[in-house]
Amino acid sequence: MENNIIQIAPLGFPWETQDPFLFCAYHKDAYPAGNGKMGVKTADFQGRRIGQDFVVKDGFRMYHGQEVPGFPYHPHRGFETITINKEGTVDHCDSLGAAGRFMGGDVQWMTAGKGIQHSEMFPLLNADKSNDLEIFQVWLNLPKVSKFVEPHFKMLWKEAIPVVKETFANGKSVTVDLIAGELSEKKAAAPTPNSWAANADHFVRVLTVKLEANTKWTLPATDASANRNIYFYTGDKLIVDKLLIEKDHQITLKSDADIPLENKSEVDAFLLILEGEPIGEPVAQHGPFVMNTFEEIQQAIADYQRTQFGGWPWKEREKTHAADKGRFALHSDGTEELKTE
Numbered sequence: 001m002e003n004n005i006i007q008i009a010p011l012g013f014p015w016e017t018q019d020p021f022l023f024c025a026y027h028k029d030a031y032p033a034g035n036g037k038m039g040v041k042t043a044d045f046q047g048r049r050i051g052q053d054f055v056v057k058d059g060f061r062m063y064h065g066q067e068v069p070g071f072p073y074h075p076h077r078g079f080e081t082i083t084i085n086k087e088g089t090v091d092h093c094d095s096l097g098a099a100g101r102f103m104g105g106d107v108q109w110m111t112a113g114k115g116i117q118h119s120e121m122f123p124l125l126n127a128d129k130s131n132d133l134e135i136f137q138v139w140l141n142l143p144k145v146s147k148f149v150e151p152h153f154k155m156l157w158k159e160a161i162p163v164v165k166e167t168f169a170n171g172k173s174v175t176v177d178l179i180a181g182e183l184s185e186k187k188a189a190a191p192t193p194n195s196w197a198a199n200a201d202h203f204v205r206v207l208t209v210k211l212e213a214n215t216k217w218t219l220p221a222t223d224a225s226a227n228r229n230i231y232f233y234t235g236d237k238l239i240v241d242k243l244l245i246e247k248d249h250q251i252t253l254k255s256d257a258d259i260p261l262e263n264k265s266e267v268d269a270f271l272l273i274l275e276g277e278p279i280g281e282p283v284a285q286h287g288p289f290v291m292n293t294f295e296e297i298q299q300a301i302a303d304y305q306r307t308q309f310g311g312w313p314w315k316e317r318e319k320t321h322a323a324d325k326g327r328f329a330l331h332s333d334g335t336e337e338l339k340t341e
Helices: 294-310
Strands: 005-010 021-031 070-076 079-087 089-094 099-103 107-111 116-121 131-141 152-156 163-167 173-180 205-211 215-219 227-234 237-240 243-246 249-253 259-263 269-276 284-286 289-291 327-330 336-339
Touching: 005 243, 021 227, 021 269, 070 089, 070 294, 079 099, 079 173, 079 205, 089 107, 089 131, 099 107, 099 152, 116 294, 131 269, 173 215, 205 215, 205 259, 227 237, 243 249, 284 294, 289 294
Parallel strands: none
Antiparallel strands: 005 249, 021 131, 070 116, 079 107, 079 131, 089 099, 089 116, 099 327, 107 152, 163 173, 173 205, 205 269, 215 259, 227 249, 227 269, 237 243, 237 259, 284 289, 327 336
8 A cells, every 4th residue: 555654754844734734833821810901910020031922831921921921013015814713712903003911722814915014922820720721823825916915804703604513432532623625524614815725725624623633634635736744742642644643743745645643542642734736836934024135024014114014003012902801803993893702
């Protein structure tokens, strides 16, 4: 039988991806109880490089945050971010005046296009108990024709994300959240309109998968043109196409084959799966800018220095929303979505 595994590699930070994706950052932090102002207590700052805190200490990182963990305002141009929230709270604000708060199960899809500033802070809403966070941020490239589209963000609320679930005779189940693409005759909510994923002919599929102990599931084939990767980030061992894989590994696979997955261990296994037809264009990247040439990168830097991509309309650098505010999205045209818990 032909082996459908192309490559196996250990997971680093961030996770490596293939065209049309640029990379994936996985954040899992066990934040302590907050200080009553949604920030970290002063005592928990000890031994940290505040402003550049990317080393896990006491179970968490501050990242670029000074008081509240997260990523204060910063620019992007030329690609998209897909932020998949599994647990915790993310507060979004941007230079268009848009804002939002999303929680476990929600996904934010943002097209940076011609340029935007945004912040992603992780407010510690609980002052009397821990504030666990688990998110993925996937960077999806834009083709040259779309790199200067108007910036746009969209919420894929958990209530609108299709779930494919299979339960077995032993009472255990496999659960798949369909972030993008199609699976088992279900179709994901539409991404932003200028996304590479908005065209079904690009075969973009983004899945998160939970295989409970002693379960199995088959990842169905997609188009032969697509790149395909499984990220096995939590669990013990997983059998992928008859090969035993340890956790914390990336498996690159042939895309036009059904791939059997089996979790024979006694703990649950969690996967992220990214598939998509490559854009096939040159990639020039410098920090938060992704273009096709170095000259375009230089222009992006110059444009940002000149315009600040609209500037920062918020008073705070580490902008958070009221502690009692629920899930919501305020768009740049003034429309607001409010979600009940």
